[in-house]
Structure formats: C-alpha cells, structure tokens
Amino acid sequence: MAKLGHSGHDYGQLEARWKDLAKRVGWKLTIFSEESGYSVLALENAAAVEKVVGGSYLSAGVHGDECAPVWGLLDWAEEKLSKLDDKPVVIFPCLNPYGLIENTRRDGNGIDLNRHFQDPNIPLIAAWQGFLEERCFDIAVNLHEDFDAGGIYLYELARSESPGHRLLAACEDLISRETAAVVDGSEFANGLLRRKASEEEMRRVVDQDLDGWPEAIYLYLERAKDSFTFETPSEMDLDKRIATHRRFLEAVIG
Numbered sequence: 387m388a389k390l391g392h393s394g395h396d397y398g399q400l401e402a403r404w405k406d407l408a409k410r411v412g413w414k415l416t417i418f419s420e421e422s423g424y425s426v427l428a429l430e431n432a433a434a435v436e437k438v439v440g441g442s443y444l445s446a447g448v449h450g451d452e453c454a455p456v457w458g459l460l461d462w463a464e465e466k467l468s469k470l471d472d473k474p475v476v477i478f479p480c481l482n483p484y485g486l487i488e489n490t491r492r493d494g495n496g497i498d499l500n501r502h503f504q505d506p507n508i509p510l511i512a513a514w515q516g517f518l519e520e521r522c523f524d525i526a527v528n529l530h531e532d533f534d535a536g537g538i539y540l541y542e543l544a545r546s547e548s549p550g551h552r553l554l555a556a557c558e559d560l561i562s563r564e565t566a567a568v569v570d571g572s573e574f575a576n577g578l579l580r581r582k583a584s585e586e587e588m589r590r591v592v593d594q595d596l597d598g599w600p601e602a603i604y605l606y607l608e609r610a611k612d613s614f615t616f617e618t619p620s621e622m623d624l625d626k627r628i629a630t631h632r633r634f635l636e637a638v639i640g
Contacts, residue, residue, distance in 0.1 A: 388491035389469065389625055390457060390624060390625055390628060392529075393453075393456065394453035394456075394624055395450075395453055395486055395487055395488075395489055397424065397438060397480065397483045397486050397487050398462065400456055400457070400479065400486075401425065401479075401480075401483075403455060403460060403464070404427055404429065404460065404463075404479050405427075407429075407460075407463060407464055407467060408429050411467045411468045413428065413430060413431050413467065414430050414431075414432075414434075414435050414518070415427060415428070415429050416428045416429075416430075417514050418514070418516075418517045419509065419510045419513040419514070421482065421483060421484055421493060421509075421510050422483070422484035422492060422493065422494025422495070422631060423484075423494075423510055424484055424487070425483070426478075426480070426481060426483060426510060426513075427478070427479050427480070428476065428478055428517055429476070429477040429479070430474070430475065430476045430477070430640065431467075431470060431471060431474065431475050431477075431519065433471070433472070433473060433474040434474035434475055434476045434521075435474035436474075436602075436603065437474075437520050437521055438473075438474045439460065439474075439492070439521075439522050440473055440474060440522070440523065440524045441473040441474030441475055441476075441523055441524060442473070442474070442475050442476070442523060442524065442525050442526075442527065442639055443476050443525070443526040443605060443609065444459060444475070444476070444477045444478070444526075444527045444635070444639070445477070445478035445479075445481055445527070445528050445529070445530075445601065446458070446459045446477075446478070446479065446480060446481075446528075446529040446631075447479065447480030447481050447483070447485070447486055448462045448481040448482050448485075448499050448500050448528070448530075448601060449482065449491045449498075449530065449531075450483075450484065450485020450486040450487070450488060450489060450490050450491065450493075451481045451485065451489050451491050451492075451531075451533075451620070452491075452530055452531035452620060453486060453489075453531075453623060454531055454618055454620070454628045454630075454631055455529030455530060455531065455631050456479060456480045456486065456511075456529075457568075457628045457631075458529065458627070458628045458630070458631025458632045458635070459477070459479060459529060459631065459632075459635065460479065461628060461629075461632045462631075462635040462636065462639075463477065463479075463554060466477065466635075466639070466640070468638075469640075470639075470640075473524075474491060474521075474523070475639075476518075476521070476523075478514075481499065481510070481514075481573040481601075482499060485499075485501075488505060490556075493510070497628060497635055499511065499601075500598075500601055501596065501597060501598030501599065501600065501601045502598055503599045503600065503601045503603075503604040503605075504592075504598070504599035504604055505520070505598075505599075505613070509543070509559075511625060512563060515590075516529055516534050518609055522609055522610070522611075523605070523609055523610040523611070524610070524611050524612065525610060525611065525612045525614065525636075525638065526602065526605040526606070526610035526612070526613040526614070526636060527602050527613075527614050527616065527635070528602045528605075528613070528614070528615045528616070529615075529616055529631050529634075529635075530615055530616065530617045530618075531617060531618050531619070531620035531627065532569075532570075532617045532618070532619060532620060533568070533619075533620050533621065535537070535564050535566075535617060535619040535620075536564060536565065536566070536619055537558075537561060537562045537563045537564035537565060537577065537619060538554060538557055538558065538561050538562070538563055538564060538577060538616070538617065538618055538619070538630060539554075539563065539564040539569060539574060539577040539578065539579070539616075539617050540553060540554055540577060540578050540579070540615065540616050540617070541579050541581075541601065541602065541614070541615040541617075542578060542579065542580045542581070542613075542614055543582075543588070543602065543612065543613040543614075544580065544581075544582060544611075544612040544613075545582070545611050545635075546611065546612055546616075548578075548580050550578040550580055550614075551576065551578055552603045552637070553614070553616075553634060553637045554577050554578060556633060556634070556636070556637035557630050557633045557634050557637065558631060559584070560616060560626055560630045561619065561626060561627070561630050563576055563577030563617075564577045564617075565577075583635050584608055588603060588606065588607055589607065591603070600615075602614070602615045604633055615640065616631070616634045618630050618631065
C-alpha cells in the first residue's frame with residue numbers, strides 16, 4: 387500500500403497530477419468553474435465529449451474534510467484512464483478545492499454544496515449543471531467519508547439489480563463494513579442502504595427530510611440510472627482509506 391507523503395489537503399499537487407494525467411491519456415480537461423479563487427476541474431474522454439448516452443460519472447471532494455476520496459480517485463485514474471475509451475466517462479476530481487485546502491466541509495462561502503445541487507443561484511452549481519446538460523449516465527459514483535463511522539458503507543439508488551453487497555465485499559478486506567443498523571438516521575443492512583423509490587418519493591425525501599439536494603440524489607433524478615455514494619471512516623489510517631476508495635472504483639468501474 388503506497389504512502390501518500392503529505393496531509394491529504396495539498397490541492398496544488400492534486401491539480402497538477404490531474405492535468406499531467408489528462409495530457410498523457412489525451413482526455414479533455416476543462417476548468418468549468420472558479421471557486422474561492424481555485425480552479426475546479428472536469429475530465430472527459432472522447433465519448434463523453436460527444437455526449438454519448440451511458441457510461442460513468444465519478445466525483446470526489448465535495449466535502450473538503452473528507453480527503454481520502456480525492457486521492458483514491460486519482461490513484462485509480464492514473465492506472466485505469468488509458469483503458470477507458472469505449473464508454474463515456476466524466477470525472478470531477480475535487481468539487482470543493484477551498485474545502486480541501488482548509489479541511490472543512492463547506493465551500494469558501496460557508497455553503498455545504500451537498501445540499502444545494504438543485505440550486506443554480508450558486509455559481510459552481512450552475513456551472514456544474516451546465517456542464518452536464520444533455521448527458522445521461524448508466525452509473526454515478528460519489529466518494530465520501532464519515533467522521534462517526536466505524537466501517538465502510540454504501541448508499542445505493544438503483545433502478546437495476548443491486549450490486550451493493552458485491553461492491554462492499556470487494557473492499558472489506560481493507561476496511562470492514564459498518565456494523566451499525568442506523569447511520570445518520572437511516573436504516574442499513576450490513577453496510578448497505580438500498581433505495582428503489584419512485585421519483586416522486588425521492589423528491590419528497592430531499593424536500594422534507596434533507597432540506598436540499600445531495601449530488602447523488604440530483605444525479606439519480608436527473609442524470610443517472612443508478613447512483614452510488616461510498617463512505618469510508620475518516621478516523622482510520624489515511625493510506626488504507628485511499629486504497630479502499632480505489633478498490634471500490636475497481637469493483638464498480640473496472
């Protein structure tokens with residue numbers, strides 16, 4: 387297991403490595419927004435540039451105090467991107483650079499972006515929505531961490547047959563599953579919460595229970611057939627958490 391060699395909050399290094407990677411594999415890199423003075427990147431392969439329907443949406447770093455996902459996504463991408471040419475892939479390496487640098491959940495304006503993905507009054511969200519216009523994905527993957535968790539767990543919003551337990555099983559030799567039956571007020575079964583609710587029910591959930599739209603739910607309702615949110619326990623060893631996010635991506639994408 388490779389050692390990261392820094393705190394996990396070095397956005398300059400993260401940005402430089404993604405730019406080098408995009409150039410090496412020939413993917414299009416776009417600075418689609420400037421958030422608190424920092425460039426927010428999006429990468430896409432040729433099929434995604436042509437807005438071919440299907441493929442994968444991947445993102446990390448919407449909460450800056452959850453640093454393992456951005457490095458796990460990068461580690462995975464540095465090995466795998468050159469092999470992902472047949473289907474569309476869009477990657478947002480770090481949606482909240484300010485938060486990553488400052489080790490905070492919120493952006494430079496004090497906003498938890500993960501409750502505002504429906505809100506075009508926020509410039510970054512408006513740019514993100516515009517970037518995704520006319521795109522539809524088979525799967526969307528959002529990588530997160532949980533300060534209170536004791537193990538890995540997965541939120542699954544799926545219209546197709548559930549792969550959730552298979553995906554968790556692929557990771558649990560690195561970090562075991564969350565054993566709590568209730569996480570953040572929701573009931574889990576062996577680390578998995580699967581919802582196959584109607585669109586009407588999901589809109590009720592975001593409006594009444596969550597007071598806003600998380601990225602994963604917005605994608606499920608507007609842009610993706612299936613949407614997965616994977617969480618690691620943020621108080622465990624950083625390098626192990628990074629390796630676990632990479633393993634999850636290997637399981638869900640290849």
